[in-house]
Amino acid sequence: MSDTLPDHRGPGFPSGPAEVDLVQLLTPEGERVDHPDYAFDGDDAAIAGFYRDMLLTRRVDTEATALQRQGELGLWASCLGQEAAQIGSGRALGPLDSVFPTYREHGVAWTLGVDPVNLLKLFRGVSHGSWDPIDTRFNLYTIVIGAQTLHATGYAMGLERDGLVGHGSPEKDAAVIGYLGDGATSQGDVSEAFVFASSYNAPIVFFCQNNQWAISEPIERQSRIPLYQRAAGFGFPGVRVDGNDALAVHAVTSKALERARSGSGPTLIEAYTYRMGAHTTSDDPTKYRLADELEHWRLKDPIARVRAYLERHTDTGPDWFAAIDAEADELAADVRSRCLALPDPDLAGLFDVVYADTPVHLREQRAEYEAYRDSFTEAGQDAAATGTEVAW
Incomplete structure (x- = not known):
């Protein structure tokens, strides 16, 4: 049986690095360039801000990958190449909007003020998520593929029932954005x-x-039509945007969020981008994709195109770019x-986060664990007093 799928995907759907609408x-x-339905409403200062956001996000991402390779993180899911999709959408959020991420939205987290080290804690295995979802409006990373879309929808349904849409006021109206990958x-x-x-x-x-x-499955094995067209089957609009274009992503996301806040319902945005690195640090993409495909997408690098605009069409000079590079290195x-200074967690704390009021049987289990844990400390102290070694 052949592994080759017949081409039932419809017009305009890409096969490999072909151009798409x-x-x-x-x-x-x-x-x-202009578009009949969307326009970027920011100025050159905002575009320079996008460049800074994307560059700092990539630098943190690169450092986290290095930390994993050096044994300091158990895993890391890189967002290399997807910075425009994340920064453009993150900067479109309103003051009351909430985010439900996957495990790769490091750039979106940056736009909402989440400390990058709090993200690293999760991948270092010392925390299940140490930022406040209410304070940051950025919910905890979700590892189970696609589960966050249900969480996001339920939260959005709650906003509608609480009367937090349709007022025409940014101080009263709220929306939700739920992130997902093509595999989800x-x-x-x-x-x-x-x-x-x-x-x-x-x-x-x-x-x-x-x-x-x-991971290792290309999009054409998952869908016979462009992903954004799936929205029509559920009764709401879908749009495909250049996911490597921060300006277009911002414009499309802003319009979709405003539609949601006004009470007009959901929108599906397909940000057409490319994963420049591995799925995670446990993956080897050279096993399943060709080098020329990667080189094709390098020419569409989201950071490089914003830099090209700033250099050609604004008075942004070398000193400004050098200052951002230095800031990135300091960050x-x-x-x-x-990250290296993060303390190991007290495992006894696990018993405190299961129930709001810890039941008797868990209090007993905690006491048993603490006695077991403390026995090692006592044995170590005795060994130190007598000068003997203890085999743990």
């Missing part, structure tokens, strides 16, 4: 989330980062030093 406002060469669109959870979001007109934007690969050094 999408919303684009900044070309890979750094030139601004094959999960039942995502289809269920689409059904509920549409049926209950939930104020949610589903933001799919189509980075072409669900990476700070993240590294604080």
Whole structure:
């Protein structure tokens, strides 16, 4: 039986690195272009801010990958190449909007003020998530593929029932953005989330980062049509945007979020981008994709195109770029030093986060564990007093 799939994907759907129709406002060469339905409403200072956000996100991402390779993190899921999709959408969020991420939205976390070290704690295995989802409006990372879309839809349904949409005021209206990858669109959870979001007109934007690969499976093995077109089957609009164009992503996400806040319901955004690195640090992408595909996408690097625009069309000079590079190096050094200084967690604390009121049997188990733990300390102290060695 052949592994080759027949081409039933419909017009405009890519096979490999072919060009596709999408919303684009900044070309890979750094030139601004117009679109009939979307426009970027920011100025050159905002674009420079996008560049800084993306560069700092990539530097943290690179440092985290190095830390994993050196044994300081158990795993890391890189967002290399997806910075425009994350920064563009993150900077489109309103003051009351909430985010439900996967495990790769490091750039979105940055835009909401989440300390990068708090992300590293999760991958170092010393915390299940140490930022406040209420304070940051950035919920905890979800490892189970697609599950966060159900969480996001439920939260959005709650916003609608609490009357927090449709006022026409940024101080009263709220929306939700739920992130997912192209592989997650094959999960039942995502289809269920689409059904509920549409049926209950939930104020949610589903933001799919189509980075072409669900681990080792290409997108054409998962869908016969472009992903954004799936929204029509559930009764809400979908749009495909150049996921390597921060300006277009910002414009499309802003419009979709405003639609959600106004009470008009959900939107599916397919940010067409590319995963430049491995799925995670446990993956080897050279086993399943060709080098020329990667080189094709390097020419569309999201950071390089913004830099090209700033260099050609603004008065941004070498000193400014050098200052951002220096800031990135300082940030990476700070993240590294604080990561290495993270203390090991007290495992007894696990008993405190199961129930709001710890039941008797868990209190007993905690006491048993603490006695067991303390026995090693006591044995070590006795050995130190007598000068003998203890085999743990």
